[in-house]
Amino acid sequence: MSELQRLKGLLPPEMQSWVFVEAAASADPPLITIEEIGRDEVEVQVDLLKWEPFALDHRNLLFWHEVGRIQNDAVPRDGWEMAALAIGLGGAIGELWVQDGLLLMMALGLSGFAGYRLYLKNNNEKRLQEAIAADERAISLACRFGYTLPNAYKSLGGALKELLEQTRKKRRRSFYEDRLEALRKSAGRARAEMAQQQGSRESVTSENVYG
Numbered sequence: 313m314s315e316l317q318r319l320k321g322l323l324p325p326e327m328q329s330w331v332f333v334e335a336a337a338s339a340d341p342p343l344i345t346i347e348e349i350g351r352d353e354v355e356v357q358v359d360l361l362k363w364e365p366f367a368l369d370h371r372n373l374l375f376w377h378e379v380g381r382i383q384n385d386a387v388p389r390d391g392w393e394m395a396a397l398a399i400g401l402g403g404a405i406g407e408l409w410v411q412d413g414l415l416l417m418m419a420l421g422l423s424g425f426a427g428y429r430l431y432l433k434n435n436n437e438k439r440l441q442e443a444i445a446a447d448e449r450a451i452s453l454a455c456r457f458g459y460t461l462p463n464a465y466k467s468l469g470g471a472l473k474e475l476l477e478q479t480r481k482k483r484r485r486s487f488y489e490d491r492l493e494a495l496r497k498s499a500g501r502a503r504a505e506m507a508q509q510q511g512s513r514e515s516v517t518s519e520n521v522y523g
Contacts, residue, residue: 380449
């Protein structure tokens, strides 16, 4: 079985008809990313050359992270904002010549809206929160596919540490460090909940025995 076929099998059954897994074809692509390819269709693109050296569990959790992004509706959309910004700015410059106040305000409004959408899309904090939410989804998917909760956290943490070790850019390193910190906190909460549930079960057992 090829790696792409194996990854396809890691998709939840309800997503297998509209999510596709393909080898990345662009020059110097990211390790793994997602792209909207049509109406209600998404493609997960993997750079197999960079991908293969990762441990199997690390690959699985990185893949489920991207699946989690899809589930959270965090798929990058077509970049209409840049086109709208260019049209708006071009229109504003043109209206300065003809001095039509209403059309000038409309062109500036279009430019402002497109610029605001671009800001939101590229906002670092928003990207981080989306990534953390997708990490939580990845943990849930791993458990759905047979991982224990501790192993799911361990595998995703190991994958993020490996990405961190391979990254030299300061901003990108900070992005992975923040995700790791969020993952540690999430694991701590999960550990506390499991201990509380275990304690509750032991309490019930004791009452059954000594009641």
